[in-house]
Amino acid sequence: MDSEMGSDETQDNLASKDHTLQWTQWQLLDSVLPTGGFAHSYGLESAIQSRVVTGPEDLKDYVFQVLDNTGSLLLPFVYEANRSPSVETWTNLDRTLNATLTNEVSRKASIAQGSALLRVAASVFSEIPSLKKMRDSYLGSGEVVFHHAPVFGLVCGLVGIDSGTAQRGYVFMTMRDVISAATRLNLVGPMGAAVLQHEIVGVAERVVEKWMDRPVEYACQTCPLLDTVQGCHAYLFSRLFCS
Secondary structure: OHHHHHHHHHHHHHHHHHHHHHHHHHHHHOOOOOOOHHHOOOOHHHHHHOOOOOOHHHHHHHHHHHHHHHHHHOHHHHHHHHHOOOHHHHHHHHHHHHHHOOOHHHHHHHHHHHHHHHHHHHHHOOOOHHHHHHHHHHOOOOOOOOOHHHHHHHHHHHHOOOHHHHHHHHHHHHHHHHHHHHHHOOOOOHHHHHHHHHHOHHHHHHHHHHHOOOOHHHOOOOOHHHHHHHHHHHHOOOOOOOO
């Protein structure tokens, strides 16, 4: 009888832990988390002004390319940081990504969002003191610049989120933010944006399945045009977004 009660208590504890982890996942993916993601259009604003994107159909193609580029270039950094959430792994990944990103606009956007995410995570997840210690130790040191993908993978790993969920979450945030940017740029209405996001879920899943669980040695750009367009953002006469 006692053993049955002990087993039930163990199962209840595991279920409670799993439910708590789900709340953490939702919070990390919540658009209200102040990481500055909505300040960036992933080059969409520049693409509109340069006439690369002129309407909803072009937008859909653009989102496809952004997702594929994110999967090929950034998911390896999310994966490896999540798989081994240590200071050494994180700093190495941060330096590698900083050397990989040749586009100054996207590099600055990545650093801004990553720094904000680590600051928020260190404050919110106070039960993980290593987050605050990492930020305090490396802020202003010049050793790391806090790129977003490695920080996201690191935080997910430390709070117990598995690599598959972390990688899907990263692609979801990219999809959410670029479609939100399209709404604020009047390229599509709020209802149309919601419909578009639902329509491309299958594409997003295929992107994750295609690029997930790859080491950083395989990180690459699949659409150089996106990099070129986003790099032109700094030269726009007027702009709503930072990138």
